Structure formats: C-alpha cells, structure tokens
Amino acid sequence: MTSLREPIFTMTNASKAFNGITVVEGIDLQIFPNEIVGIAGENGAGKSTTLKMIAGIHPPSSGEMRLFGKEFRPSRYTHAVESGISMVFQEQALIPNMAVYENMFLSLERNFSRFAGIINRQQMIEYSRRHLAKLGLDHIDPRKRTSDFPFHDRQMIEIAKAFALAEFFDIKHPIILLDEPTAAIGEREVKVLFESVRRFRKHASFVLITHRLAEYTELCDRIYVFKDGRNVGEFIGESNSEQNLHKAMVGRIRDDEYFKEHRQLEVGNAEVALSVNGLSGATVREVSFQVRRGEILGLGGLVGCGKEEVARAIVGYDPFPVGGTVEVGGKPLPVRNRVKWAMELGVGFVPKERKTEGIVPYMSVEANVTLASLPAVSNVRGFISRRLERRLAKKHVELLSIRCSSAAQLCQFLSGGNQQKVVLSKWLARGVSVLVLDNPTRGVDVGAKEEIYGVLRDLADQGVSVLLISDDLLELIGLSNRILVMRDGSIQFERPAPAKDKPTEQELVKHMV
Numbered sequence: 001m002t003s004l005r006e007p008i009f010t011m012t013n014a015s016k017a018f019n020g021i022t023v024v025e026g027i028d029l030q031i032f033p034n035e036i037v038g039i040a041g042e043n044g045a046g047k048s049t050t051l052k053m054i055a056g057i058h059p060p061s062s063g064e065m066r067l068f069g070k071e072f073r074p075s076r077y078t079h080a081v082e083s084g085i086s087m088v089f090q091e092q093a094l095i096p097n098m099a100v101y102e103n104m105f106l107s108l109e110r111n112f113s114r115f116a117g118i119i120n121r122q123q124m125i126e127y128s129r130r131h132l133a134k135l136g137l138d139h140i141d142p143r144k145r146t147s148d149f150p151f152h153d154r155q156m157i158e159i160a161k162a163f164a165l166a167e168f169f170d171i172k173h174p175i176i177l178l179d180e181p182t183a184a185i186g187e188r189e190v191k192v193l194f195e196s197v198r199r200f201r202k203h204a205s206f207v208l209i210t211h212r213l214a215e216y217t218e219l220c221d222r223i224y225v226f227k228d229g230r231n232v233g234e235f236i237g238e239s240n241s242e243q244n245l246h247k248a249m250v251g252r253i254r255d256d257e258y259f260k261e262h263r264q265l266e267v268g269n270a271e272v273a274l275s276v277n278g279l280s281g282a283t284v285r286e287v288s289f290q291v292r293r294g295e296i297l298g299l300g301g302l303v304g305c306g307k308e309e310v311a312r313a314i315v316g317y318d319p320f321p322v323g324g325t326v327e328v329g330g331k332p333l334p335v336r337n338r339v340k341w342a343m344e345l346g347v348g349f350v351p352k353e354r355k356t357e358g359i360v361p362y363m364s365v366e367a368n369v370t371l372a373s374l375p376a377v378s379n380v381r382g383f384i385s386r387r388l389e390r391r392l393a394k395k396h397v398e399l400l401s402i403r404c405s406s407a408a409q410l411c412q413f414l415s416g417g418n419q420q421k422v423v424l425s426k427w428l429a430r431g432v433s434v435l436v437l438d439n440p441t442r443g444v445d446v447g448a449k450e451e452i453y454g455v456l457r458d459l460a461d462q463g464v465s466v467l468l469i470s471d472d473l474l475e476l477i478g479l480s481n482r483i484l485v486m487r488d489g490s491i492q493f494e495r496p497a498p499a500k501d502k503p504t505e506q507e508l509v510k511h512m513v
C-alpha cells in the first residue's frame with residue numbers, strides 16, 4: 001500500500017558512530033502516511049540504532065531527517081515524543097515498581113495537575129484505562145503495579161502507552177516504532193497486536209523490527225534490509241517474500257535442513273538425565289516428565305499455560321511450587337538454594353528476560369561469558385586469570401559469532417540478539433549436562449538461529465539433555481525429539497517427534513486451546 005503521496009518522514013544519508021566507531025552509515029529511509037514499514041537484518045546490522053536515531057535517543061552523527069516537511073533534529077527522546085514519534089523498546093522501558101498509569105505518563109504528570117500543582121491522578125488513571133481498553137487490555141487495572149503483570153502484558157502496556165502519548169500531544173498522524181514487539185509474546189498476543197496495528201494504521205504509521213520473517217511479509221507494506229550498518233535492499237509487494245528476505249539478509253538461500261533434523265538422535269532408552277515428578281503450585285498442576293541423555297524435549301503451549309513456570313521451578317528462579325520433586329542425574333535437587341545446586345549438578349538456564357536475568361549489562365562480554373565458569377578461569381591461587389578468561393571467552397565469541405567490537409566491550413552496548421548469544425555462551429563455556437532454554441532464539445536473526453540449532457545438535461551428540469520451551473512452533477517441532485503440550489497448568493498431550501514423522505503445527509495447537 002505504498003502511497004504516491006509525500007513521505008511524512010525522511011532520513012537521508014544518515015550515519016551514527018559511537019566512540020569513533022561507525023555502526024550505521026549512508027542510511028536512506030522514508031515513511032509514508034498509513035504505512036507499515038519493516039527493517040530487517042542480522043543481529044548488529046544497525047536496525048535498533050536507526051530507530052533510536054529517529055527517536056532522538058542517539059541523534060545521527062551526520063545526515064538529515066525531515067518530519068512533516070520540516071527539518072527534524074530531536075536531541076532527546078521526549079522531543080521526538082512531542083513531535084509524534086514514540087518507540088516501543090526491545091527491552092522493556094517500564095519501571096516495574098510503579099503503577100501502570102504512572103508509567104504511561106512518566107514525566108508528563110504536570111500536564112494532569114488540577115490546581116496548585118496537585119496531580120489529578122484520577123484523570124491519569126481514566127486516560128490510561130481508556131487507552132488500554134482500546135487495545136483490548138481491559139483486564140489490566142492501571143492502578144496496579146507494573147511488575148504485577150507478566151512480560152507479555154507489560155509489552156502491550158508499552159504499546160498502549162505509545163498510542164496514548166500520540167493522542168496526548170494531539171498528533172494527527174504519529175509514527176510508532178516497534179522494536180521486536182513480538183519477541184516475547186505468544187501467538188495469541190501477536191494476533192491481538194497485529195490486529196491493533198492494522199486498525200490503528202488509519203491514524204498512524206509504523207516501523208517494525210522482528211526476527212520472525214513471516215511477520216514482515218504478513219504485516220509490512222515495504223521492507224528495508226540492512227546489512228553491516230548499511231541499507232542494502234528494499235522489498236515491496238510481490239518481492240516481499242520470506243525467501244527473498246532471508247537471502248538478502250544472510251546472503252544465501254534458506255537451508256532446507258534449517259532445524260538440522262537429519263542430525264536428530266534416536267535416544268531410545270538412554271539414561272534419564274532430568275526427572276520432574278508431580279510439580280504442582282499456583283500455576284502448574286501435577287507436571288511430570290523425564291528427559292533422557294541427548295534428548296531435546298519440547299515444551300509448548302500458549303502464553304500463561306504454565307510452561308515457563310515449570311522451567312523456572314526446575315532451576316529455582318521462582319519460589320518453588322507447593323509440591324513435586326526434581327532429580328538431575330538421579331540426584332534430588334534440594335528446594336533450598338536450588339539455583340546454586342542446579343548449577344552444581346550441571347543444569348544451565350537461558351531465561352526469557354535476558355537483560356534482567358541473563359546478563360550483567362555493565363560487565364564485559366568476556367566477563368559475562370565466563371561468569372558461570374569461574375573455577376575454570378581461576379589460577380592456582382584462586383584468582384581470576386585474565387588470560388584464561390580471555391581465551392575461554394574468545395572461543396565462545398567465535399563459536400556463536402557474537403558481534404562485538406572486542407570481548408572487552410560492555411554487554412549493554414551489544415545488540416539484543418548478540419546479548420542473547422552471550423547468555424547461551426555462558427552455559428556452553430561452563431559445560432552442562434542439562435540445559436533448560438526459555439525461548440533461546442528470541443531476538444536472534446535467522447542466520448544466527450541456524451548456528452544455534454547446530455550448537456544444540458552438537459550438545460545433544462555430547463549427551464547433553466535439553467528442555468526447550470519455545471513460542472515458535474516451527475522451532476519446537478523442528479528441534480525436538482518429543483513434544484509436550486501444556487494447557488491450564490498441566491500436560492495435555494505428548495507426541496514423539498522423530499525426524500521423519502514430525503507433528504504439524506495444527507496437531508499441537510489443537511491441544512493448546
């Protein structure tokens with residue numbers, strides 16, 4: 001639906017350098033009214049940086065931007081918001097211990113003051129409630145603390161916030177930048193989001209970044225492809241296919257053997273590495289299963305079905321449910337100090353929320369990669385050896401092609417997908433016997449996903465057992481030896497998934513709803 005009308009936003013020959021290192025260069029980009037534009041590219045290609053240039057968070061080092069026909073040089077995010085541009089961030093920007101309505105109008109409270117500067121909270125609450133309802137989020141009480149809501153609800157709150165701000169500043173045609181909005185939400189929430197975007201495009205334009213190629217082809221009118229910080233292609237209409245996008249991004253056609261199914265092992269009666277028995281609690285009921293050596297067990301279900309809680313209970317990330325036991329290699333995992341014991345018994349965990357739970361952002365890549373392997377990088381006197389640390393980190397940075405200026409770079413400055421690779425590397429560096437993965441390829445580009453799938457097959461060959469939780473059904477089906485489907489906190493369905501007899505998506509979805 002590309003319009004012949006004038007673009008409402010243009011970026012011409014823009015570049016951005018951090019500390020003298022150019023990360024994007026020569027970017028030309030246009031946004032037309034009512035348009036949904038995609039920006040695709042590998043991890044670190046410069047997609048988020050470009051959105052941040054538009055949003056005034058990282059003003060361009062050179063180049064020009066024009067908004068509604070006028071030169072546009074936001075020096076802060078609030079300038080962009082006041083001009084009609086808001087961004088839904090890849091990693092959530094909401095403050096967890098504040099009420100939802102406070103988050104929605106953070107730093108704009110003075111606009112809701114009645115007299116003598118007293119803030120009219122009731123007005124803010126009602127305004128928030130109305131905007132949440134517009135997105136079908138009636139179940140979210142804006143007076144509640146933001147941290148009371150699960151990740152996918154918080155994501156939707158950010159989107160509602162973007163719409164609310166546009167109306168608040170009386171912007172006739174806002175531009176809403178969506179940086180991987182679907183990375184951590186399930187299929188049902190993605191549907192709600194996409195329906196909202198389609199509905200709201202009458203009043204707004206959108207820019208979308210996602211690592212699910214099908215979402216570009218489903219939602220976008222036009223897609224830019226970035227590679228190594230440059231804009232290398234543009235796809236419209238017919239040319240806008242997953243194959244074309246994959247080829248432009250990765251430089252080759254997508255492998256038929258994307259999930260490396262030919263490498264899937266037959267585990268037969270191999271020894272049981274992880275045994276979960278009768279796990280029960282607030283959100284899970286009598287969940288029992290076993291994972292054998294070298295097996296990849298997939299755990300699927302809609303958001304809220306309890307699959308994440310199972311993973312978190314196994315590794316002790318959340319208070320343990322009231323009942324049930326977990327054994328690793330035949331040894332019971334105690335409830336007290338479970339996180340420590342899980343590590344001790346060789347269990348690794350890649351959580352969904354990498355920024356808060358997976359990495360230490362203010363530490364370097366090498367420190368993060370080796371964080372769980374301190375004995376291996378310590379010298380005989382027990383001090384950390386920089387040389388050993390560097391050597392171990394280098395190996396894993398190469399193994400997963402983590403894109404960083406050097407292993408000494410702080411993790412917070414890595415692109416989202418590369419941070420995710422660091423989380424996985426942390427456990428590969430330590431060496432584990434059981435790996436619990438909650439959406440391990442969230443935010444990871446299609447080429448790097450393929451590398452991670454290869455690594456998982458290598459680990460299975462070495463006898464590592466994997467419990468894989470994924471909202472990406474094709475990934476779940478392609479990788480797993482066996483699949484369990486959860487609904488309402490309990491296991492509803494079990495299906496072996498040998499390489500030559502994989503279940504269909506429909507077969508699994510039937511048991512999810």
Ligand SMILES: Nc1ncnc2c1ncn2[C@@H]1O[C@H](COP(=O)(O)OP(=O)(O)OP(=O)(O)O)[C@@H](O)[C@H]1O
Pocket residue numbers: 018023041042043044045046047048049050403404405413414415416417418443445
């Ligand atoms: N504040 C910063 N300081 C230094 N380098 C940065 C900063 N922000 C981004 N970079 C670098 O810029 C490059 C592009 O990062 P960007 O986040 O734009 O990539 P991306 O295409 O969005 O990747 P992903 O798909 O993984 O999110 C990366 O190499 C990253 O390390």
